[in-house]
Every structure is written in structure tokens, then in C-alpha cells.
Amino acid sequence: MCGIIGVAGVTHAAELAYLGLYALQHRGQESAGIVALDAAGRARGHRGMGLVQEVFPPKVLQELPGETAIGHTRYSTSGSSVLANAQPSLVHYHTGPLALSHNGNLTNAVQLREQLICKGSIFQSSSDSEVLVHLIARSRKKTPEEQILDALGRVEGAYTLVLTIGTAMYGIVDPRGFRPLMLAELNGGWVLASETCALDIIGARLVRELLPGEWVKIENGRVIDLPQLPPQRPQRCVFELIYFSRPDSVVFGTSVDLARRELGRQLAREHPAPGADCVFAVPDSANAMALGFSEESGLKLEHGLIRNHYVGRTFINPGSASRTTKVRIKFNPVREVIEGKSIVVVDDSLVRGTTSKGLVSMVKHAGAREVHLRLASPPIIGPCYYGIDTPTYEELIAANNTVEEIRAQLGVDTLGYLSPAGMLHACGDSEGRFCHACFSGNYPTAIPKRRAAASEQDETTTITDTNLVHANQ
Ligand code: SF4
Numbered sequence: 001m002c003g004i005i006g007v008a009g010v011t012h013a014a015e016l017a018y019l020g021l022y023a024l025q026h027r028g029q030e031s032a033g034i035v036a037l038d039a040a041g042r043a044r045g046h047r048g049m050g051l052v053q054e055v056f057p058p059k060v061l062q063e064l065p066g067e068t069a070i071g072h073t074r075y076s077t078s079g080s081s082v083l084a085n086a087q088p089s090l091v092h093y094h095t096g097p098l099a100l101s102h103n104g105n106l107t108n109a110v111q112l113r114e115q116l117i118c119k120g121s122i123f124q125s126s127s128d129s130e131v132l133v134h135l136i137a138r139s140r141k142k143t144p145e146e147q148i149l150d151a152l153g154r155v156e157g158a159y160t161l162v163l164t165i166g167t168a169m170y171g172i173v174d175p176r177g178f179r180p181l182m183l184a185e186l187n188g189g190w191v192l193a194s195e196t197c198a199l200d201i202i203g204a205r206l207v208r209e210l211l212p213g214e215w216v217k218i219e220n221g222r223v224i225d226l227p228q229l230p231p232q233r234p235q236r237c238v239f240e241l242i243y244f245s246r247p248d249s250v251v252f253g254t255s256v257d258l259a260r261r262e263l264g265r266q267l268a269r270e271h272p273a274p275g276a277d278c279v280f281a282v283p284d285s286a287n288a289m290a291l292g293f294s295e296e297s298g299l300k301l302e303h304g305l306i307r308n309h310y311v312g313r314t315f316i317n318p319g320s321a322s323r324t325t326k327v328r329i330k331f332n333p334v335r336e337v338i339e340g341k342s343i344v345v346v347d348d349s350l351v352r353g354t355t356s357k358g359l360v361s362m363v364k365h366a367g368a369r370e371v372h373l374r375l376a377s378p379p380i381i382g383p384c385y386y387g388i389d390t391p392t393y394e395e396l397i398a399a400n401n402t403v404e405e406i407r408a409q410l411g412v413d414t415l416g417y418l419s420p421a422g423m424l425h426a427c428g429d430s431e432g433r434f435c436h437a438c439f440s441g442n443y444p445t446a447i448p449k450r451r452a453a454a455s456e457q458d459e460t461t462t463i464t465d466t467n468l469v470h471a472n473q
Pocket of ligand 1: 178236237238239240383384385386387388435436437438439
């Protein structure tokens with residue numbers, strides 16, 4: 001998952017992009033980057049590994065002048081966690097500087113990469129986004145819009161993009177619309193961002209969310225609607241509402257907070273826990289779900305687990321070596337709330353089960369008499385190929401175990417998963433507009449066969465990049 005932003009027609013655009021990225025930090029903590037364009041069309045970029053505030057000390061932002069800027073926060077779903085894969089990508093091709101921020105995953109990136117390499121393309125990263133850059137740059141079409149369209153005609157999967165060619169900025173959502181993109185107005189200029197929380201922080205006014213297949217060009221203070229991409233059935237990622245987006249955001253036309261409360265209410269209807277003393281959340285993503293569960297069940301809402309906010313989100317840290325240690329660092333139980341009680345613990349989802357196992361053991365050591373685990377989404381039975389880092393089939397606990405086996409492994413007294421129908425109902429899906437492939441196995445595209453090829457290349461890629469990238473017109 002990634003966070004993307006674009007600002008056009010506003011002085012010190014890079015500073016606003018920086019603030020927006022700050023609000024989108026939850027969408028990716030591995031790397032951050034900004035490319036800014038000045039009035040002469042000169043592009044300057046800075047990318048680095050780490051959090052937004054670490055990558056951008058004030059001095060660096062001052063070196064990114066201009067009224068147009070795009071930014072990116074990344075965590076790896078395609079390609080490994082190295083600087084070469086940080087975005088925005090910035091290249092200089094025959095039409096001028098091209099900068100690109102991508103949220104999503106291309107499902108046919110490996111095949112396209114092989115074809116491009118055979119034709120002489122040289123890749124500097126293992127990220128699928130660079131495939132798009134090559135396809136645009138190699139297009140024989142005349143105008144930038146034709147080149148983009150030409151490139152998009154060859155890719156499959158999830159791509160929500162903010163890109164600049166010359167001084168024009170484009171916002172694009174793939175025809176299935178897996179990932180969100182907002183269009184907003186700010187002091188006569190324009191902003192594109194993954195979530196509305198990034199608009200709030202800079203005082204931008206939401207104009208609308210781009211629909212699946214929609215793309216716009218922003219130039220000289222105007223937003224131009226370009227012809228729709230060839231239509232597909234919408235596949236909004238339901239996991240954006242369950243876990244990924246911030247609760248203070250509105251995505252896919254739905255308040256994330258309200259959707260999560262309703263998920264909690266629905267969970268209480270489907271899996272009540274009669275006789276329990278209280279309910280609490282695994283903070284923070286399940287907070288609103290526990291609130292909904294409490295409202296529906298009448299159980300007292302408590303704070304039974306305290307989260308250390310100076311530790312990254314477990315789910316989006318790449319690699320699993322330090323995952324168990326991170327659980328202990330991240331959460332601590334409130335013994336006075338838990339001791340001698342029958343407790344309901346609400347979490348948003350269960351992926352590998354490692355975090356939950358550690359948490360259950362923790363609350364039992366804190367004296368819980370009974371532990372009833374409630375999950376506000378169905379069992380995850382398959383990986384995501386559209387931009388969320390759910391692991392392989394082998395690592396997914398629900399892909400390899402029955403609910404009863406999972407209950408026993410976690411050591412809880414009862415375990416309840418929300419039903420698929422309950423999840424979709426709570427998220428307001430009356431028209432079948434959501435992707436639920438990781439829960440149902442119904443993938444809306446052909447799924448990639450050889451994801452390993454790209455990661456193999458990481459082992460051999462020589463990183464000569466500093467964290468500064470420049471392109472001159
Ligand atoms: S597979 Fe799951 S996580 Fe991926 S886009 Fe679909 S619903 Fe979202």
C-alpha cells in the first residue's frame with residue numbers, strides 16, 4: 001500500500017505535499033519522496049528511506065521550489081524495501097521530465113518487464129511502477145495523453161496514479177478503482193490525494209473522489225476531464241475501509257469511522273458473547289469496531305490494551321523476523337481492566353495470527369478469566385495482488401486451518417469471524433462494487449504467476465542512487 005499526493009498551482013507546493021504525506025504516513029512507512037517542478041519546468045526530487053519527517057528536514061524542502069509537486073509514501077508490495085524502489089520515479093525523456101507516484105500493483109508487471117528488457121530497456125528498480133514509466137517513455141504516440149493511454153492499455157491490475165509530464169499534472173484511477181484518489185481545491189490551485197485526511201491537514205476543500213476509470217489533467221489552474229478509460233466492473237478494495245484508510249477519512253464515498261462502527265455492530269449481531277464482562281479493541285484500527293460492538297451488545301467498552309505509538313504498524317513492516325518482538329513492544333495490557341474478567345477482544349482482521357497469538361497470551365498473563373476474540377472481517381484465505389501486503393497462502397493462517405483449529409492455536413475460549421455478507425452490508429455495498437478476493441478467492445483479474453522474478457533482481461541490483469534525483473528540461 002502507498003500514499004500519493006499531488007499539488008498544482010500553489011506556491012511552495014512541496015511543503016504542502018510534505019504535510020499531505022505526513023497525514024498519509026499510515027499508508028507506507030518504508031520510504032517517502034517528493035518531486036517538485038518550478039515555473040521553468042525544471043524538476044527536482046528527493047527520496048529517502050524512513051518516515052516522512054526523517055526524509056524531509058526543512059532544508060531539503062527549501063531545495064524543492066515550484067508550484068507543482070507530487071509525493072509518495074511507500075511500503076513494498078512489489079519489489080523490495082530499498083531506496084531504488086522509493087517513489088516518485090523521476091526520469092527525463094523526449095517530452096520532458098516525467099514523475100510518477102503509484103498506489104497499487106500491476107498484475108502483469110513481470111511479463112511486461114521481460115518484454116521491455118528484451119527491447120533494451122534498462123531498469124533501475126524492481127518496482128512494478130517503473131514498468132509504467134518505461135511504457136510511457138517508449139510509446140510512439142505524439143501527445144503525453146496518448147502516451148499515457150497507450151501505456152495504460154498494456155497494464156493490468158491496480159493503479160491509482162499521480163504523475164507529471166512537463167508542467168501538467170495527471171490523476172488517474174484504474175477502471176476497477178481498487179485504490180482511492182480525491183480531487184480538491186486549495187487557494188485557486190488543485191490537490192490530488194489518496195485520502196481526505198491529507199486534504200484536511202492542508203485546508204484543501206474536497207471537490208470529488210475520482211471514479212473508477214476516471215482521469216484528469218491539471219494545467220494552468222484548470223482541471224480537464226479526459227475521456228474515461230475502458231470500463232470494467234468496479235472493484236473498490238473493501239480492506240481500505242476495514243484496515244487501511246484512516247478513520248477520519250472518507251473513501252469510496254463512505255466514512256471509514258462509520259463503516260468500522262457498523263462492522264462492529266454487525267459482528268455483535270453475528271457473534272455475541274453472552275456473559276462477558278466487557279469489550280475492548282486491539283488499538284487503533286479496531287477502536288471504532290469495538291465501539292460498535294459495545295453499542296450493539298450493551299457490553300461495557302474498556303481500554304484493555306494500550307498501544308505504544310512510537311512503533312510502526314505491525315502489518316506493514318516488511319519481513320517477519322522481528323514481528324513477535326514488535327508485538328510485545330507495541331502493546332501492553334491494563335491489568336486492572338482485565339484481571340478476573342471474561343473479556344471480548346475485537347480486532348479488524350487476522351492475517352498470520354502471530355500478533356493475535358502474542359496478544360492473547362499477554363491478556364491471559366494479565367489475569368483474563370475468559371478470552372473471546374471477535375474479528376470484524378471474514379477469514380483471509382488468499383493473498384492480495386492489488387497493493388496490500390497480505391502474505392502468501394502458506395503464511396495465511398485461515399488458508400491452512402479451520403476456524404476451530406485457529407481458535408485452538410490462538411488459545412481463546414471462543415472465536416468469531418464476521419461473515420462475508422455481513423462485511424459487505426456493513427460497508428454499504430448494495431451494488432457489488434467491492435473487491436473481496438482475499439476473503440472469497442474471487443480475483444477480478446488474472447493473477448500474477450511469477451512474482452519471484454522481480455524480487456530476485458533485488459539481490460543483484462546495484463544501488464548507486466543517492467536520495468537525490470534531478471531531471472532538467
Ligand atoms: S484482494 Fe483484498 S486487500 Fe486486495 S484489493 Fe481485494 S479486497 Fe483489497
